[in-house]
Amino acid sequence: MAHEQEHHPKLQFPLESEAYKIIDEIGVGVSAVVYKAECTPMNSTVVAIKSIDLDQSKDFDNIRRETKILSLLSHPNILNAHCSFTVDQRLWVVMPFMSGGSLQSIISSSFPDGLPEQCIAIVLKETLNALSYLHNQGHLHRDIKAGNILMDSNGCVKLADFGVSASIYESNPGYGSGSSTSSSPLMLNDVTGTPYWMAPEVIHSHTGYSFKADIWSFGITALELAHGRPPLSHLPLSKSLIMKITKRFRFSDYESNSKEGKSKKFSKAFKDMVASCLDQDPAKRPSAEKLLKHSFFKSCKGSEFLVKNVLHGLSSVEERFRVSKILGKGVHVEADDDDVDGESVSQLVKYRRISGWNFNEDGFELEPVFPDESKEDSIVKQVRFGGEMIIPGTVGEADGLSNSGRINLNSPETESSLLSSRGEGGDEASSPSSWRVGGKEESGIEGIVGDEAGIEGTVNTDIMVGGLTALIRSLDDQRQRVTDLITLFGGDVTSREDQLLQLIERLRLDLENERQKNFQLEMELEFLKIHISGASNTDENN
Numbered sequence: 001m002a003h004e005q006e007h008h009p010k011l012q013f014p015l016e017s018e019a020y021k022i023i024d025e026i027g028v029g030v031s032a033v034v035y036k037a038e039c040t041p042m043n044s045t046v047v048a049i050k051s052i053d054l055d056q057s058k059d060f061d062n063i064r065r066e067t068k069i070l071s072l073l074s075h076p077n078i079l080n081a082h083c084s085f086t087v088d089q090r091l092w093v094v095m096p097f098m099s100g101g102s103l104q105s106i107i108s109s110s111f112p113d114g115l116p117e118q119c120i121a122i123v124l125k126e127t128l129n130a131l132s133y134l135h136n137q138g139h140l141h142r143d144i145k146a147g148n149i150l151m152d153s154n155g156c157v158k159l160a161d162f163g164v165s166a167s168i169y170e171s172n173p174g175y176g177s178g179s180s181t182s183s184s185p186l187m188l189n190d191v192t193g194t195p196y197w198m199a200p201e202v203i204h205s206h207t208g209y210s211f212k213a214d215i216w217s218f219g220i221t222a223l224e225l226a227h228g229r230p231p232l233s234h235l236p237l238s239k240s241l242i243m244k245i246t247k248r249f250r251f252s253d254y255e256s257n258s259k260e261g262k263s264k265k266f267s268k269a270f271k272d273m274v275a276s277c278l279d280q281d282p283a284k285r286p287s288a289e290k291l292l293k294h295s296f297f298k299s300c301k302g303s304e305f306l307v308k309n310v311l312h313g314l315s316s317v318e319e320r321f322r323v324s325k326i327l328g329k330g331v332h333v334e335a336d337d338d339d340v341d342g343e344s345v346s347q348l349v350k351y352r353r354i355s356g357w358n359f360n361e362d363g364f365e366l367e368p369v370f371p372d373e374s375k376e377d378s379i380v381k382q383v384r385f386g387g388e389m390i391i392p393g394t395v396g397e398a399d400g401l402s403n404s405g406r407i408n409l410n411s412p413e414t415e416s417s418l419l420s421s422r423g424e425g426g427d428e429a430s431s432p433s434s435w436r437v438g439g440k441e442e443s444g445i446e447g448i449v450g451d452e453a454g455i456e457g458t459v460n461t462d463i464m465v466g467g468l469t470a471l472i473r474s475l476d477d478q479r480q481r482v483t484d485l486i487t488l489f490g491g492d493v494t495s496r497e498d499q500l501l502q503l504i505e506r507l508r509l510d511l512e513n514e515r516q517k518n519f520q521l522e523m524e525l526e527f528l529k530i531h532i533s534g535a536s537n538t539d540e541n542n
């Protein structure tokens with residue numbers, strides 16, 4: 001009989017796909033599908049298999065890193081893989097099956113307005129245990145979010161998905177495991193993670209970031225668990241990324257909560273804890289170890305509380321996934337709503353600068369901080385994010401990303417910092433991760449030259465390309481979903497190919513009509529010519 005099984009290091013799971021029987025699809029990630037499966041030779045132990053498309057996944061190094069890091073880690077709050085192997089062009093990572101699924105799947109199906117605070121405290125404390133261990137081992141997770149926190153049937157919480165995690169040791173060989181993590185000056189420079197949860201210093205990659213970036217994402221995850229979604233997730237990824245924001249911006253979902261008085265439901269301790277994680281200055285954010293001592297976690301209940309208050313009555317992870325697929329739920333894909341707080345995007349693009357974020361503890365939300373208004377008239381077309389990030393030339397063009405600044409894609413220091421941060425060379429050099437706008441170094445690829453030279457800043461091309469790629473996928477997804485729904489209600493959807501064929505046919509008929517008209521006109525003309533020449537001959541003869 002199938003049963004759930006916790007990871008046991010002595011168990012050797014088979015390394016061939018034939019040993020596993022896929023039962024159902026339980027999730028999809030960016031380039032992976034997650035299945036519930038049974039391992040037949042292991043007494044039909046239920047497992048989760050993450051099947052990663054190696055063709056689609058451009059970052060094979062990250063995947064290799066994930067499996068390597070996971071195999072070295074051992075902590076009750078970290079989800080270890082049983083084994084991994086390749087199947088054709090896919091990497092199969094076989095993991096213990098966590099029947100509760102991810103916290104993201106739990107909240108999106110059963111707690112759309114967020115979990116009760118006591119439940120949040122337990123989930124966050126268990127996550128912090130994992131994070132503290134991870135940081136003490138010299139690793140950053142870099143993708144902390146509810147989607148990567150999983151729960152099993154006993155209410156045990158585990159941190160998963162080390163696809164983008166990185167080791168400070170790898171990039172800084174001199175760094176010893178005994179060193180303090182909280183004040184470490186060691187930095188990474190490449191940008192990874194999921195944008196809504198990303199710390200400002202990760203987006204401004206050139207300033208470098210360290211363990212405190214995970215603490216920021218942890219704070220965003222706390223808001224996600226509290227409100228049901230992370231800040232700005234109601235904006236599509238591209239808009240969230242380039243922050244088309246004008247005035248003092250309140251997240252509409254949070255605002256509607258506060259209108260109902262719901263934003264007051266959280267304790268002072270909770271708000272204070274989140275506020276400390278969302279400090280603009282990474283140095284001021286507490287370490288994971290210190291956070292664990294915060295009063296918010298003092299009278300935290302145990303996993304049985306989660307079983308009773310979260311898992312009880314919850315449908316299976318596969319059922320939830322089926323429903324979410326039909327409803328198109330999820331923070332990765334949001335409707336491209338052109339209206340934010342009643343203002344159209346074209347109005348919003350007039351002001352695209354924020355200099356950072358303030359966490360409004362009372363309102364329990366993030367608020368943008370705007371730079372000096374007098375600088376607003378500047379001809380520099382930029383988005384300044386945290387005072388550092390500039391996206392060139394988007395002012396006045398609601399739909400485009402035209403370049404008005406000088407773009408140098410291969411600035412030497414960008415590359416060298418990238419290479420040193422990764423501790424690798426070779427192919428990395430050909431994939432620059434940031435643009436330099438109007439910088440002094442002008443070697444490399446240049447874009448359109450404007451007259452704003454001398455203004456420096458960076459924008460990360462990885463983020464932009466990632467965001468835009470996600471947007472294209474989201475549009476394709478949404479088109480497919482709408483098509484499915486129309487079909488479901490008995491409607492008839494003409495496929496894109498059919499539409500084009502119909503258009504071609506229409507154009508062909510139009511052309512045919514035109515030809516006939518032309519032919520007729522020519523005939524009439526001929527007739528007139530004959531008629532006129534006939535008439536003039538008669539005149540001459542007379």
Ligand SMILES: Nc1ncnc2c1ncn2[C@@H]1O[C@H](COP(=O)(O)OP(=O)(O)OP(=O)(O)O)[C@@H](O)[C@H]1O
Nearest residue numbers: 026027028029030034048095097098101102105147
């Ligand atoms: N070991 C597991 N047991 C049960 N469910 C799982 C397991 N691993 C993943 N899932 C489910 O599959 C979903 C997708 O997981 P996956 O790690 O591929 O993507 P993600 O973390 O949501 O997205 P991303 O690709 O951005 O990291 C999760 O949200 C979770 O519900």
